[in-house]
Amino acid sequence: MTDKTILGGLDPELVTRLTTRREAIFKAGKLGVAPASAPIALGALSATTFGQGSPLPAQIVDTLNFALTLEFLEDEFYRTAINSRNLIPNTTRNVFRQISNHEAAHVKFLQGALGTAATAKPTFDFTAGGAFADVFSNYQTFLAVSQAFEDTGVRAYKGQAGNLISNNDVLTAALSIHSVEARHASEVRRIRGEKGWITGESRGTLPAPTQAVYDGEDNTTQGGANLAGLAGVPASAITEAFDEPLTKDEVLAIARLFIRA
Amino acid sequence: MSNIIKSRGDGKTQCASDGKRTFLKLSSAALAALAVSGTAIDALASGENAFLSIPIAPQTGAVDLGSGDTGILNYAYALEQLEAAFYTQAVGSPYGNMSAQERQVLTDLRDHEIVHREFLKTALGAGAIPGLTPNFGKIKFNNRKSVLETARTFEDLGVAAYNGAGKLLTNPEFLLLAGKIVSVEARHAAAIRDLLKPRSNNFSPKAFDQAFDPATVLKAAAPFIATPITANNLPRS
Numbered sequence: 001m002t003d004k005t006i007l008g009g010l011d012p013e014l015v016t017r018l019t020t021r022r023e024a025i026f027k028a029g030k031l032g033v034a035p036a037s038a039p040i041a042l043g044a045l046s047a048t049t050f051g052q053g054s055p056l057p058a059q060i061v062d063t064l065n066f067a068l069t070l071e072f073l074e075d076e077f078y079r080t081a082i083n084s085r086n087l088i089p090n091t092t093r094n095v096f097r098q099i100s101n102h103e104a105a106h107v108k109f110l111q112g113a114l115g116t117a118a119t120a121k122p123t124f125d126f127t128a129g130g131a132f133a134d135v136f137s138n139y140q141t142f143l144a145v146s147q148a149f150e151d152t153g154v155r156a157y158k159g160q161a162g163n164l165i166s167n168n169d170v171l172t173a174a175l176s177i178h179s180v181e182a183r184h185a186s187e188v189r190r191i192r193g194e195k196g197w198i199t200g201e202s203r204g205t206l207p208a209p210t211q212a213v214y215d216g217e218d219n220t221t222q223g224g225a226n227l228a229g230l231a232g233v234p235a236s237a238i239t240e241a242f243d244e245p246l247t248k249d250e251v252l253a254i255a256r257l258f259i260r261a
Numbered sequence: 262m263s264n265i266i267k268s269r270g271d272g273k274t275q276c277a278s279d280g281k282r283t284f285l286k287l288s289s290a291a292l293a294a295l296a297v298s299g300t301a302i303d304a305l306a307s308g309e310n311a312f313l314s315i316p317i318a319p320q321t322g323a324v325d326l327g328s329g330d331t332g333i334l335n336y337a338y339a340l341e342q343l344e345a346a347f348y349t350q351a352v353g354s355p356y357g358n359m360s361a362q363e364r365q366v367l368t369d370l371r372d373h374e375i376v377h378r379e380f381l382k383t384a385l386g387a388g389a390i391p392g393l394t395p396n397f398g399k400i401k402f403n404n405r406k407s408v409l410e411t412a413r414t415f416e417d418l419g420v421a422a423y424n425g426a427g428k429l430l431t432n433p434e435f436l437l438l439a440g441k442i443v444s445v446e447a448r449h450a451a452a453i454r455d456l457l458k459p460r461s462n463n464f465s466p467k468a469f470d471q472a473f474d475p476a477t478v479l480k481a482a483a484p485f486i487a488t489p490i491t492a493n494n495l496p497r498s
Contacts, residue, residue, distance in 0.1 A: 092460050094460065094461050094462050095460055095461070095462065095464070097462070098462035098464075098465060101468065102465065102467075106468065109468075109469075154444050157440075158437070158440045158441065158444060161427065161433075161436050161437060161440050162433040162436060165433055165436060168428040168498065171427055171428050172424065172425070172427060172428050172472045173469070175423075175424040175427045175443070175470075175472060176424055176469040176470045176471070176472055177468075177469060177470075178443070178444060179420045179423075179443055179444060179446075179447035179470040180447070180467070180468060180469060180470050181444075182444035182445070182447035182448050182451070183447045183448070183451035183464055183465035183470075184465060185448065186447070186449075186450075186451035186452050186455075186464070187455060187464040187465065190451075190455060195369065196366075196448045196449070196451060197369065197449075222380055222384075222438060222441070223380070223384050223434065223435075223438050225380065225384065227376065227379070227380060230376060230379055232375060233375050233376055234372060237369070237372035237373055238376055240369065240373055240445070241377055241442070242376075242441040243440075243441050243444040243445055243448075245437060245440070245441070
């Protein structure tokens with residue numbers, strides 16, 4: 001797979017700016033730091049070549065590392081699932097292959113943008129200490145965990161957008177990932193027989209340990225306007241129409257269930 | 262509530278064309294259901310609106326989206342108007358053999374887009390552009406493929422529009438609100454794409470969604486909107 005393919009969809013110029021020319025990051029970040037000179041091809045990115053001088057502000061590095069941790073989680077999850085015999089039926093195999101490819105691309109992109117500042121991949125426990133013991137042998141358990149990861153991912157990226165507002169390139173890249181996670185979430189939810197969108201703070205048919213993924217999704221006040229009772233639409237539409245963010249701590253509390261070390 | 266009414270009556274956006282009057286009349290029912298007290302809308306109702314351009318340019322009859330964050334929210338409002346009108350018609354005059362599942366999806370999408378439209382109208386208050394007149398002449402509402410492919414176009418366009426608009430917003434609270442909406446548009450896009458090509462890789466064709474600038478989006482949307490729109494004052498970076 002070429003880098004061009006793996007980053008398909010993202011504005012090539014933006015990819016170039018983020019991963020091959022550090023001066024653009026300095027400029028976009030308005031740091032006024034002297035730019036690095038040599039362009040570095042994405043495929044050649046390595047910890048030793050890119051991270052020198054730590055070009056990204058700490059807040060952005062922290063945020064991207066937080067995203068990278070979640071992408072590591074998803075990437076390994078789908079990779080393991082696809083390689084698990086008799087788990088994913090042929091009818092949805094293309095869906096999960098696609099999701100897996102996307103998560104791999106997100107990991108690669110974030111690692112490239114972070115360079116040596118990229119965090120290491122944690123060791124995961126996708127059974128969450130036994131709560132989902134058959135996650136890679138029972139398709140329904142796998143689907144349930146998948147939905148929880150995707151809906152969490154959407155809320156996680158959303159909650160971090162404000163922390164990236166100082167760098168247009170990084171913000172746009174994060175938004176381009178955020179909406180892809182939402183597409184994943186919708187597809188997995190619908191495969192499970194749920195609506196593609198979240199009604200109130202309902203976890204639907206997911207098991208109780210996933211409730212934290214949906215807490216707060218019942219918010220009806222947007223930008224100070226309480227939309228409850230809006231004429232002409234059912235009450236369910238008010239909460240379905242807006243996805244709610246989670247804070248970093250809220251997301252990590254969920255993710256830690258699946259992280260061994 | 263008081264902010265919106267106050268800003269409407271402050272005389273700064275005196276654009277009492279017929280279109281604007283109609284729009285105000287239509288919006289009053291929706292507004293009556295809303296209680297407003299927060300900071301995002303306050304920001305629009307007070308500071309931002311003082312710098313609004315007049316929404317209707319008298320010479321051409323074109324609707325101008327305005328400038329700054331208000332302009333971007335008007336841009337979003339225009340797209341949400343388009344989507345809401347489309348799904349209202351799609352559900353109101355359904356194509357033959359519309360499955361129960363398809364009807365459910367299209368009805369939900371209609372309701373979500375109405376919520377988005379009404380929310381943005383409320384948030385913009387007196388700064389809101391008037392109601393736009395759609396042009397759906399090319400859409401065959403009696404044809405499943407035409408309806409679902411148009412829906413796919415609108416949803417993908419909406420996702421790319423919000424993704425591209427994020428960097429143009431200066432108020433972090435508006436950025437968050439745009440984020441709350443764009444992921445729902447992406448959920449829509451995946452559902453419509455799945456109806457067209459079930460359980461394939463079609464629901465999310467790329468690892469990174471597009472991020473379009475307003476000029477690109479408005480050009481793509483223009484064939485579906487009868488009302489002329491100008492966007493020369495939108496932020497560019």
